[in-house]
Amino acid sequence: MRSLASLSRSLRDDAVARSRALLIARIVIALYFVELMVNLTRPHRQPGEGVLSIFYKLPSDLANLMKKSDFSDSVSRLMSVPMVIFWLVLAGIAAAVVIQVVAAITKPADRRAAALTWLSLGCLLLPFGLLSVVVVFEFFPAALACVPSTAFVLLLLRGSVRFARVPLGALLAAFGWGALIVFSLGRVYSNLASGTMFDYLGPTASGDPAHLLTGMGHMLMAITVHLSLVNTIALAGGVALLLALFRYRITDVLTGLILGASMGLGYAFVDSLMYIKIYGSLGALLGSTGGFEYWIRQSIGLLGGQVTFGALLGAGFCLAARARQRTLLAVAALVTSFGGSTATEVLSGWLSGKLQHSSGGALDTLVVSPLLWLLPQLPFIALAVVLLVRGLRERGVVLRAVLAQEAEAGSAVTAGETSVLGSPALRLWALVGAWRRHGRGTALALYRLQSAQLDLAGCHAQEDPPDTVHAERSELRGHIMTLKGDRAVAS
Numbered sequence: 001m002r003s004l005a006s007l008s009r010s011l012r013d014d015a016v017a018r019s020r021a022l023l024i025a026r027i028v029i030a031l032y033f034v035e036l037m038v039n040l041t042r043p044h045r046q047p048g049e050g051v052l053s054i055f056y057k058l059p060s061d062l063a064n065l066m067k068k069s070d071f072s073d074s075v076s077r078l079m080s081v082p083m084v085i086f087w088l089v090l091a092g093i094a095a096a097v098v099i100q101v102v103a104a105i106t107k108p109a110d111r112r113a114a115a116l117t118w119l120s121l122g123c124l125l126l127p128f129g130l131l132s133v134v135v136v137f138e139f140f141p142a143a144l145a146c147v148p149s150t151a152f153v154l155l156l157l158r159g160s161v162r163f164a165r166v167p168l169g170a171l172l173a174a175f176g177w178g179a180l181i182v183f184s185l186g187r188v189y190s191n192l193a194s195g196t197m198f199d200y201l202g203p204t205a206s207g208d209p210a211h212l213l214t215g216m217g218h219m220l221m222a223i224t225v226h227l228s229l230v231n232t233i234a235l236a237g238g239v240a241l242l243l244a245l246f247r248y249r250i251t252d253v254l255t256g257l258i259l260g261a262s263m264g265l266g267y268a269f270v271d272s273l274m275y276i277k278i279y280g281s282l283g284a285l286l287g288s289t290g291g292f293e294y295w296i297r298q299s300i301g302l303l304g305g306q307v308t309f310g311a312l313l314g315a316g317f318c319l320a321a322r323a324r325q326r327t328l329l330a331v332a333a334l335v336t337s338f339g340g341s342t343a344t345e346v347l348s349g350w351l352s353g354k355l356q357h358s359s360g361g362a363l364d365t366l367v368v369s370p371l372l373w374l375l376p377q378l379p380f381i382a383l384a385v386v387l388l389v390r391g392l393r394e395r396g397v398v399l400r401a402v403l404a405q406e407a408e409a410g411s412a413v414t415a416g417e418t419s420v421l422g423s424p425a426l427r428l429w430a431l432v433g434a435w436r437r438h439g440r441g442t443a444l445a446l447y448r449l450q451s452a453q454l455d456l457a458g459c460h461a462q463e464d465p466p467d468t469v470h471a472e473r474s475e476l477r478g479h480i481m482t483l484k485g486d487r488a489v490a491s
Helices: 002-010 015-040 060-067 072-078 083-106 110-138 140-159 168-201 209-213 216-245 253-286 290-300 306-321 326-355 362-409 415-421 424-438 440-461 466-490
Strands: none
Touching: 015 083, 015 110, 015 168, 015 216, 083 110, 110 140, 110 168, 110 253, 140 168, 140 253, 140 290, 168 216, 168 253, 216 253, 216 306, 216 326, 253 290, 253 306, 253 362, 290 362, 306 326, 306 362, 326 362, 362 415, 362 440, 415 424, 415 440, 424 440, 440 466
């Protein structure tokens, strides 16, 4: 119950948050219509093309040939967006327009207006997210295999900061935005863009299948850049929305870094399923396996990729929110995230081709290929680590100051406890000592007490409104005194 109360206090469902959310959703829909219009006006160079490329059906002879292939079903599921998603997106846009018209005519009161706003946002964005749901259920065994590693990193992000930590609701919302919205928008937009690019850059119709490979390298490069751009824009929209919803709990760059990393983790979770299944189905052609993709994307490289680039984007947006040159910093964060994600996909393949290393051996699987994938990311990973370390040091200074202030104000935090609470190493050592001397129950009680005291200290550092900060501090102080009484009885 306390966690729910804390979440309700930290979540700011007000006019500022709702207007920013509506703006983000409208940008998403506007860009989608741009993709549709460009696709509508493309040159039709293949026989049987529909008005939109997503309506294209393979010729009967080629379709029959694909049906005989062992991996045709995997290709059709992996490389296309279900038509039902397209129609649901259009239906959602129509429903949102109706809701907004009704709201404009009736001018409802605040609570009903807020409900209508969030309902229209759901109609605009959630149909896109159904694509991620389809991917997870289509490849459910692979999804189960990715859950432990993803959960570990999410818990690591949650536990990396104990003082003025990101609310759990914000962390889960960031993960959900990355998994549902970022991944789905990237695939839906790029599905339209790939049809457009094929007609502009691909070969003309020919009876010789070899001609279908002409210009494919340029087209794949363009699709890679397009997908990275859409992913970056979707990440930026999610970060901006969460910064508005939880703006009173945004204390520094570290908050944005953790939110952005959680968002990238959600994207990486669903994206890994695609790579695992692609290489699992087409490994004989592509020279790799689903197991190798699991190793590189869900094990050794899980903290790289979109997790790193999302972290940098979130940190940059938090820094921009508190600096004078906001536009410049926000653009720099966007360029960094976009450039890094594009370079990861392009340069790693280029390096692999230049080195011409032998694939399939233990050395290649465990060292060479992961290194080639991670090498373009190393400068970005180093920058994220620097921001993390600097943020933790700055928070340490703030923590010790507010603990001293709280020790003077009452008995919830005593002067003797400030030195332990102010040092992560000493907090851990105190827990280990309590476990050794008094057992697991006492150590858990001490952990709960430390967590409550750190939450109280976090109230001093976070910018909660005056009407809630006093009530929250009083509640936490009472909870701490209760925990101290229980701990004394347990000891």
